[in-house]
Amino acid sequence: MKKYIVGLSLVLLGLGLAGCGSTTNESSSDSSGKAATSSTVKDETLEVKDSNGKVTVPKNPKKVVVFDNGSLDTLDALGVGDTIVGAATDNLPAYLKEYKKVDSAGGIKEPDLEKINQMKPDLIIISGRQSDFLDQLKEIAPTMYLAVDTSNTWNSIKQNVETLGQIFGKEKAAKKQLAELETSIKETKAKAEESKDKALTVLVNEGQLSTYGKDSRFGIVYDTFGFAESDDAIKASTHGQSVSYEYVLDKNPDVLFVVDRTKAIGGDDSNNNVADNELVAQTTAGKNKKVISLQPDVWYLSGGGLESVKMMLDDVNKAFE
Template identity: 55%
Template sequence: MKRVKKWSLASLVVVGVMMLGACGSSSATEDTEKSSSEAQETVKVTDSNGETLELKSHPKKVVVFDMGALDTIKELGEADKVVGAPTKTLPSYLSSFKNLESAGGIKEPDMEKINAMQPDLIIISGRQQDMQKELENIAPTLYLSVDNKKAWESTVENIETLGTVFDKEDVAKEKVDELTTKREALEEIAKESGKKGLMSLVNEGSLSVFGPESRFGIIYEGFGVIPADEAIEPSPHGQEVSYEYVLEKNPDILFVVDRTKAIGGDDSKNNVADNALVKETTAGKEGKVISLTPDVWYLAGGGIKATQMMMEDVESAYK
């Protein structure tokens, strides 16, 4: 009887070990699956500095300072994920975000407010780049901007990047395809017209012009407008000029962004079309002084809707 009892105890030990092994194996499998699942919840993207970031896929709470990114997020159907933005400087076409919690000024993020929002992603543009390190102490920070040397390409890249972040690659591709088709048609119209255009910005009566590879260079390199002056030096603020300069270059089309209207202020001196010298240009005589949608061009370049509106503005010049 004792032998039988000892044998039974030994058997129980073996069985117990086997069961523990099975449990351990099951637990290891679950841990592996959990780890694999967690790995799938992150994505790698490249920011506008060329740096690779690993971010949470489909973030739930996002603070957005870049208006182009805010635009694209809305067009991707992810507007409900935005918890904060610089609400005082929203372009009118993004007014649906006006009731969001303010995250500070477009050049002065409010760190205390942003920290209280507990975002899992912050998206910035060049206007906030000096504060990127400080923002990174709160949450992963994605810097996106339009590269003046390849404006169209970087616009597409930014849309695709946000499509990846929000797990909306298919929607992003569809939007990019639509924009590309429209861009190619506009480029053909602009080039075939043979008309030369001049891109300008007016601010309380002062006039600046922009050439290729400038902040508004997409109008030439992306949309096909033939430059009236190819010698304009690239500059973030443009090249300040007189109205005599405009008459000298004599553009067939004069495109105008009214900065004052975009940010608010006295725009009583900004009616470029009424200037006596502008009236003597071909653009003035033929009614081709084109007022571009100010808050879109000045505040929100690079977004899906903004790019569509910008192309519609330029297209109106050739009708």
Template identity: 60%
Template sequence: MKKITMMLLMTGLLLGATACGEATGAGKNTATTATSSQTQLPPTVTVTDGEGNKVEVATNPEKVVVFDNSALDTMDQLGVGDRVVGAATDNLPSFLAAYKEVESAGGIKEPDLEKINAMQPDLILISGRQKDFKEQLTKIAPTLYLSTDNTDTWHSIQSQIQSIGAIFGKEAAAQTAIDTLQTKIDSIAKQASASQEKALVLLVNEGSLSAYGAGSRFSIVHDTFGFAQADEQIEASTHGQSVSYEYVLEKNPDVIFVIDRTQAIGGDDSKNNVAENKLVKETTAGKNDKVILLDPAVWYLAGSGIESVDIMADNVAKAFEN
């Protein structure tokens, strides 16, 4: 943030003389804009956290530690990424790679409390992976827990974007981003409905498969992007329903969306080529070349920020390319 200096010198009126000094023209204009912007913001704003609680947060924080990649994504898109002083830098999606330059605040599942304390942040943003540390982090700085409601995905994501916008006085930009995404989502949902194709979402981890349906971690495919389910009985679970390749053939989806967890976090993904499995090749999706690999880092490590939702929309739209 630009540092602006303005000096105003006045003698007593009884002496009958006044004098004042001016900053440079550019600095003066910036000072007026900055002062005006800050005076328009209330000292605090009430936002909704990931548990539906109303939380009062100081506006326009200067130093923020961010563990939630989706929140980092939204801050970046709203132009306040320069406020980030710490993040879980070892687990960033490629589109947030620039933030590897900020100081590490610990692992994505285990914040480094000592380092975070030394950073003296004004605000800490966390997600479910750090929820167990919320009480300890709150002792360091105000901590806002953000998460997505898998039963109402898009509305929940909008709430997160709006909350971050409100904290930084970027409500208009946040709403513009939401409106742009809404247009894209509506177009995809219309195509998905018209196609009448049924989709199956699979997470593959070192050869093992888990299926996800409505109300689960990747329910955005169904409740937001509008794809019908190949199996409406999938157990709603954070970790998905463990399934076999025989199950995939039995359900015979028209489209298979694959998230490679191993690739997202690093590891041996040599057994993860779902499209090449002989049973998958017998499905309608396999025969029509509609086994679609989703961006694993975005879907597994982010998923509810402005840019990540845009990337996810582009990913699922590949179902209409053939």
């Protein structure tokens, strides 16, 4: 009888130890009391590359504040626009007007930190215009800096789109749309090279001209869309190289692309009709009606997104009509 009792005790003790051992192998519970497996925890964040290097961001964020309009249009094209809770709503291009309904996150150059904090975003996406606020924004939520590298425009755009696709679980959709864009870009580039037309890109602001060449703000015209430069000595600069109408006549472009900054952000545009200028009218572009107005809000306020690159392609293809 004693042996039976001792044996039974050992069995019960063993079962108890086994039960204790199983609890040590269980995943810890989250604040809601639900067990979170190690794989789930791992999937909650991922490391991606932005314009500053590696950054850790949430996977499939539900609340996003976006200042970079190119990223905003990419999220829209990928079908995750419903995650956007804040944007620089006063500086949205017309094609993104539906996002004026989201909360304003401040100006395009000066984020409203207090307002953004109240939004409690999971992710913030900025461009160069907000880069001075990067450290302050990081204190609110993980912040990505997505700029377009003007020395490698198309590859830079592709990387940004693929990164957003990865974050939002839209990798296939991103690759499909990029492939379609790449086909259109190749077609445009082939036309530009075949035409042998030399182009000049200018920005007009209340009657004053600045020009931009390869490796600059509007360098996509040359390095991606394939147009030759009428002036290959333009210094790369964010704000462009200040020039005169005499300069335009001297360079005599076959195609003159014009971005009207005043129309994009407001101001006096009474002296902005470049095509009507008497000196421009004497250029090959003027004579052949190849002074082409680019959609100002797309080129000045956006660019670098799946939707905006399509619109930019439509603009430059007017040179072949």
